[in-house]
Amino acid sequence: MTTTIQIGMAITLFITGIGMLICGLVIIMTREYQEAMRSLAGQSSRLSSKALADIGVQxxxxxxxxxxxxxxxxxxxxxxxxxxxxxxxxxxCGLAFWMMMMIGA
Structure with missing residues (x-):
């Protein structure tokens, strides 16, 4: 019974770790903010060229x-x-692997 609970805990930890790893990679790989930054940089350059002619644009x-x-x-x-x-x-994930090694010992 105890071994079954320990295996269940290790599997749950491993799945949680894989989920965190995938979420972290998705956050890093998505470039939704970088598109907005490029657009704003382009608009800023247009605005700066107008700022030379009009003081109100500053x-x-x-x-x-x-x-x-x-x-x-x-x-x-x-x-x-x-x-x-x-x-x-x-x-x-490493902790889950360590738990599985301890169960097998």
């Missing part, structure tokens, strides 16, 4: 620069979260 250009910086931080945070999930998933 405030909009400053806002676009702050928005671009915020999206850059968002991308870095998402990649960090994905890397953390990958690392944690690998550790949990």
């Amino acid at each position: 405030a909009a250009l400053d806002g676009a620069a702050h928005l671009l910086e915020a999206i850059t931080r968002l991308v870095q945070t998402a990649i960090g979260t994905g890397a953390f999930l990958c690392l944690l998933g690998t550790i949990i």
Whole structure:
């Protein structure tokens, strides 16, 4: 009975670890924020060319620069979260493997 519970726990941990690893990779591989960042960079360059002619556009250009910086931080945070999930998933899979080795001993 105890061995069955331990095997069930190890299998559950392994599946959880694989799920975390997959979620982390999906977060890292999706580039949804990077498309928005490219679009904003293109619009910022158009806006900066207009800012030379019109002083009123300068405030909009400053806002676009702050928005671009915020999206850059968002991308870095998402990649960090994905890397953390990958690392944690690998550790949990290793723990499940260690539990299975202890059961077999």
